Amino acid sequence: MSTKEDILNAAMAVFAEHGFHAGTVRDICDQAGANVAAVNYHFHDKTSLYAEVLQHAYRNAGIGEPMPLLADEPDHPAKQLGAWIAWYVRRLLHSGGTDVGRLMAREMAEPTEALDYLAKGAVQPVFMELGRLVDAACGGSLDERALKLQCVAIVGQCLVFHTGRAMLERLDPPHFGYEDADEIASHITKWALRSFDTSNVDAET
Amino acid sequence: MSTKEDILNAAMAVFAEHGFHAGTVRDICDQAGANVAAVNYHFHDKTSLYAEVLQHAYRNAGIGEPMPLLADEPDHPAKQLGAWIAWYVRRLLHSGGTDVGRLMAREMAEPTEALDYLAKGAVQPVFMELGRLVDAACGGSLDERALKLQCVAIVGQCLVFHTGRAMLERLDPPHFGYEDADEIASHITKWALRSFDTSNVDAET
DNA sequence: TCTGGATCCAAACATACGTTTTAAACATCT
DNA sequence: AGATGTTTAAAACGTATGTTTGGATCCAGA
Numbered sequence: 081m082s083t084k085e086d087i088l089n090a091a092m093a094v095f096a097e098h099g100f101h102a103g104t105v106r107d108i109c110d111q112a113g114a115n116v117a118a119v120n121y122h123f124h125d126k127t128s129l130y131a132e133v134l135q136h137a138y139r140n141a142g143i144g145e146p147m148p149l150l151a152d153e154p155d156h157p158a159k160q161l162g163a164w165i166a167w168y169v170r171r172l173l174h175s176g177g178t179d180v181g182r183l184m185a186r187e188m189a190e191p192t193e194a195l196d197y198l199a200k201g202a203v204q205p206v207f208m209e210l211g212r213l214v215d216a217a218c219g220g221s222l223d224e225r226a227l228k229l230q231c232v233a234i235v236g237q238c239l240v241f242h243t244g245r246a247m248l249e250r251l252d253p254p255h256f257g258y259e260d261a262d263e264i265a266s267h268i269t270k271w272a273l274r275s276f277d278t279s280n281v282d283a284e285t
Numbered sequence: 286m287s288t289k290e291d292i293l294n295a296a297m298a299v300f301a302e303h304g305f306h307a308g309t310v311r312d313i314c315d316q317a318g319a320n321v322a323a324v325n326y327h328f329h330d331k332t333s334l335y336a337e338v339l340q341h342a343y344r345n346a347g348i349g350e351p352m353p354l355l356a357d358e359p360d361h362p363a364k365q366l367g368a369w370i371a372w373y374v375r376r377l378l379h380s381g382g383t384d385v386g387r388l389m390a391r392e393m394a395e396p397t398e399a400l401d402y403l404a405k406g407a408v409q410p411v412f413m414e415l416g417r418l419v420d421a422a423c424g425g426s427l428d429e430r431a432l433k434l435q436c437v438a439i440v441g442q443c444l445v446f447h448t449g450r451a452m453l454e455r456l457d458p459p460h461f462g463y464e465d466a467d468e469i470a471s472h473i474t475k476w477a478l479r480s481f482d483t484s485n486v487d488a489e490t
Numbered sequence: 491t492c493t494g495g496a497t498c499c500a501a502a503c504a505t506a507c508g509t510t511t512t513a514a515a516c517a518t519c520t
Numbered sequence: 521a522g523a524t525g526t527t528t529a530a531a532a533c534g535t536a537t538g539t540t541t542g543g544a545t546c547c548a549g550a
Contacts, residue, residue, distance in 0.1 A: 083497080099395060101306040104537065115499050120539060122497095182394070189390045190304060191451040199455035207456060229472050232453070232461070236445025237438045243448045244441070246396040250404035251412055256437070267434050271480050288527080309507065320529050325509060327527090 084122045086112040091119075091133045096179035099186055100130055134183060134194045138202050141180045145170070150212045157216035158273055164213050165234065165272070166265035168206075172242040173258045185243060207231065218276035230272070237268045289327045291317040296324075296338045301384035304391055305335055339388060339399045343407050346385045350375070355417045362421035363478055369418050370439065370477070371470035373411075377447040378463045390448060412436065423481035435477070442473045 090112035094103040105119045105126055112118070123129040148163035175181030187195045210231050215222065222230060241248070241256055241264060248256060256264060295317035299308040310324045310331055317323070328334040353368035380386030392400045415436050420427065427435060446453070446461055446469060453461060461469060 099304070099306065101304065105539090106537075116538090117499070117540080118497090126538065185394045188448060188451050189387070189394045195451060196455055199452055203452055204456055226472075229469070232445055232449075233442045233473065233476065236443070236449070237441040239449065240437055240441030240444055243393060244437075244444065246393050246400060247404055247408055248437070250401055251409055264434070267431075268438065271438065271476075275476050275479055310509090311507075321508090322510080322530090323528070331508065 083112070083114050083118060087114055087118055087122060087129070088133060088136050091129055092137055092179045092183070095130060095133055096182040096186075105129075131194055134187070134198065137180045137183050138198055141175070141184075141202065144174075147206065147209060149209060150216055154216075157213060158276075161213040161217045161272065162266070162269040164210060165238065165269045166262065168210075168235075169238050169241065169265040169268070170258075170261045172238055173256075173261045173264075175242070181242060188243070207235070210234065214272075214276075217273065221276075230275075234268065234272055237271075238264075288317070288319050288323055292319055292323060292327060292334070293338060293341055296334055297342055297384045297388070300335060300338055301387040301391075310334075336399055339392070339403065342385045342388050343403055346380065346389075346407065349379075352411065352414060354414060355421055359421075362418060363481075366418040366422045366477065367471070367474040369415060370443065370474045371467065373415075373440075374443050374446065374470040374473070375463075375466045377443055378461075378466045378469075380447070386447060393448075412440070415439065419477075419481075422478065426481075435480075439473065439477055442476075443469075 087108060091103075091108045094108045094111060097103070098107075106116055108129075109116050109118055119126065119129055123132060145167055148160055148167055150157060150160055153160040153163075172181070175184075184198070187198065211227060214230050214234070215227055218230075292313060296308075296313045299313045299316060302308070303312075311321055313334075314321050314323055324331065324334055328337060350372055353365055353372055355362060355365055358365040358368075377386070380389075389403070392403065416432060419435050419439070420432055423435075
């Protein structure tokens with residue numbers, strides 16, 4: 081493995097652990113077994129290194145299980161939506177402690193230009209696939225606005241186990257961890273499908 | 286207004302904008318119209334100042350609308366749950382651009398000891414009141430585990446409009462802002478109440 | 491083997507930062 | 521007014537950090 085890759089990996093760990101400003105290039109280089117000047121040789125400066133780290137993290141985030149698509153099971157949209165939710169929850173809970181997840185969380189709290197790229201490249205396609213699945217699962221009965229609300233609601237229920245992890249751990253000792261992924265996913269799925277069954281009848285309000 | 290308060294307010298703004306490490310005491314003092322040494326005089330050091338800023342922010346976060354309680358309307362738990370959700374969503378969307386919200390988001394991404402205090406003092410009581418409301422709204426038909434899942438699900442659907450704001454803005458031009466608070470809240474409430482109606486019938490799976 | 495470019499390293503540089511020092515300005519009380 | 525304690529101001533200190541420098545080392549290709 082080249083020194084450049086070593087630095088990239090070390091930088092990912094350090095930036096995830098301490099953030100951009102608190103993470104020092106000396107720490108990165110020590111952890112990579114390289115000299116201090118290596119960062120400025122291989123990458124132009126610390127900022128450029130950070131940008132490459134984010135792209136590196138984003139590329140490596142997709143590996144693992146492939147995302148369940150509506151096109152894979154066009155005749156069973158509800159089942160496939162459940163698979164998608166399970167996949168997403170597992171991904172979130174798993175990436176909770178990883179560098180990728182922490183880098184993403186940091187970017188959300190303090191967006192840089194790099195977030196634009198991540199949004200367009202990584203999040204947009206995932207979100208759109210969810211839109212297709214929800215639309216199919218409810219039989220196309222939702223208009224665009226309601227569809228978007230449903231998607232955000234599903235994502236929110238999954239995301240809270242990632243973004244709110246620090247708080248959940250401090251609120252209730254038996255918090256939700258990776259081992260609860262399937263239980264959580266089935267709960268969310270059940271809730272989502274139930275709401276579709278009655279989403280066209282607007283009796284109350 | 287005393288210099289100490291000026292520094293506290295300036296520090297809140299600076300820390301919210303740039304975070305703890307990137308926010309400098311020189312920047313804070315300039316913004317407060319004070320001398321650099323003022324921080325170390327009034328507060329012991331930068332770290333102590335940050336701790337006091339968090340507490341200051343947390344204290345000022347509760348002002349505004351009071352939280353709807355189950356005890357206020359013991360006979361209409363569903364209605365009161367809707368009021369709670371509306372209150373919470375409004376609070377989140379409103380605090381999205383404020384210093385308090387950004388400080389909280391930062392603490393979530395990079396927890397310090399101060400988060401423990403915030404969890405116990407600020408979040409725990411809010412979360413417990415939600416638990417009481419959900420329990421009452423569904424007629425006590427949920428066990429502790431399911432109740433907790435429901436609460437987290439509701440909080441997640443609200444929270445995503447705050448934590449995911451940066452991403453939502455970049456995904457879809459017509460994103461959700463403060464003016465959509467009521468629409469969002471009623472959507473979440475409708476969804477939650479619907480799931481209670483059928484939460485005891487476990488036909489599928 | 492010689493050469494030229496690529497890579498790596500130890501040291502130094504410049505600067506920004508948190509903190510301390512010293513003294514002046516101010517306020518309060520007798 | 522004078523003494524005393526509190527607050528502010530300017531300057532400097534020590535250090536950590538990003539970056540640069542100049543030369544050493546490595547490694548194909550002629």
